[in-house]
Amino acid sequence: ALFVTSIHSQTNVSGVISQNTVWDLSGSPFIVTENILVQTGSTLTIEAGVTVKVDSGVYIKVEGTIIAIGESSNKITFSSNSLNPSIGDWDKIWLSNTSVSFDNSDNYISGTVISNCVISQANEGLRIDDSSFYLENTEITNNMIGINFRKVNNSIIKGNSFNNNIEGTSTSA
Numbered sequence: 247a248l249f250v251t252s253i254h255s256q257t258n259v260s261g262v263i264s265q266n267t268v269w270d271l272s273g274s275p276f277i278v279t280e281n282i283l284v285q286t287g288s289t290l291t292i293e294a295g296v297t298v299k300v301d302s303g304v305y306i307k308v309e310g311t312i313i314a315i316g317e318s319s320n321k322i323t324f325s326s327n328s329l330n331p332s333i334g335d336w337d338k339i340w341l342s343n344t345s346v347s348f349d350n351s352d353n354y355i356s357g358t359v360i361s362n363c364v365i366s367q368a369n370e371g372l373r374i375d376d377s378s379f380y381l382e383n384t385e386i387t388n389n390m391i392g393i394n395f396r397k398v399n400n401s402i403i404k405g406n407s408f409n410n411n412i413e414g415t416s417t418s419a
Contacts, residue, residue, distance in 0.1 A: 256273075257276050260279045262285060268293065269298070275298065277301070278300040278336075279304070280304060285310050286343070287310055289311040294315065295316065295317075302328065304337055306324075306339045308339070315362065324364065328367075332367060334389070341377040342377060343376050343377060345400075357380070360380070360381050364385045365386050365389065370393070371392045376397040377397075379401050382402070385406070387407070387409040392415055393416070394417075395417045
């Protein structure tokens with residue numbers, strides 16, 4: 247008889263990302279155990295279908311670039327790593343001095359993009375701090391604040407859904 251045992255892998259991540267890094271499906275879920283900093287000049291690329299679970303009080307800060315492009319049927323999920331997830335379990339995805347480029351027709355060329363993702367159970371789903379970014383077709387749900395706009399410029403936000411957040415958006419600049 248043939249017995250097949252599948253052990254689902256997981257990858258614990260924390261600290262500074264100082265070179266271009268890919269979080270791929272084979273390493274999913276990625277468990278963020280301590281704060282992450284994507285440094286200026288570095289890119290964190292997250293593949294479609296990847297799950298990112300974040301420990302209590304922890305954030306993902308991006309001073310370089312994050313490219314998180316899921317597919318409508320294979321989204322990237324950012325959520326709590328708690329056994330009983332609830333609103334505000336983890337801190338935030340924090341975009342600080344990130345940038346994006348568009349062509350003259352507002353088509354994405356390069357830079358920080360979050361597309362076809364789910365962001366849930368955070369204190370602030372996204373904090374935008376002196377950044378430009380492209381956010382599309384993303385579900386921002388069950389957060390204290392969906393998006394906290396501190397300083398934003400030259401960004402496109404389209405086709406997203408905000409559900410069951412205590413506040414959908416906030417400006418605290």
